[in-house]
Amino acid sequence: MKSKALTIMMITLATITLIGVIALVVILKFSGDEEVKEPTIEEVIEYSVDVPETTTNLMSNDFIRISFKIQTDSKKAKSELEKRNFQVNNIIIEELSELKAAELQGKKGKDLIETKVRDKVNSLMQEGKVEKVYITSMMIQ
Structure with a gap:
């Protein structure tokens, strides 16, 4: 048993x-987790917005001339970002005015401004988000 x-x-x-x-x-x-598929270059271009060249002064009394390409995650986000162009320009000018020319030197400086712009713009977005901010030209005088 x-x-x-x-x-x-x-x-x-x-x-x-x-x-x-x-x-x-x-x-x-x-x-x-599903594998995150990187967007193709066509998708990056399709969902990106060009920010025209902006000239402003830095905290160190230097001037910066800079332009960006901002990549979003969808067509709706791109459309919203295009409508918010004045707010994006305001964010860029505000963030740059708090930095010194020395802080923008090298890769770390460029990563710093890209991250600040991305985070601030994402706080405004309602129809998607900013995936990446690219500096397309930059000159400090």
């Missing part, structure tokens, strides 16, 4: 373990 109960208990335990392992494999296989 004891061996029969022990056998039933072992079979039940093995079955529950097997079901658990199968469920775990299925969950990990099908609910894992």
Whole structure:
């Protein structure tokens, strides 16, 4: 009697373990993060807005001449961003006026302004978001 109960208990335990392992494999296989597909260059261009060249003064009494291309995540976001061009220009001027020429030197400086512009513009957006900000030209005098 004891061996029969022990056998039933072992079979039940093995079955529950097997079901658990199968469920775990299925969950990990099908609910894992989808691979993020990088947009093609055509999509990048289609969803991007050119910000015309802006000239403003820096905190260090230098002048900067800079232009951007802002990549959004959809056509709706692009349309909204085009309507908000005056707000984007305002953000660019405000952010640059708080920086010194030395802070904009090198890759770190360019990454800094790209990140600041992206984050500030994203705080305005309602129909999507800014994926990336590219500096297309920049000159400090």
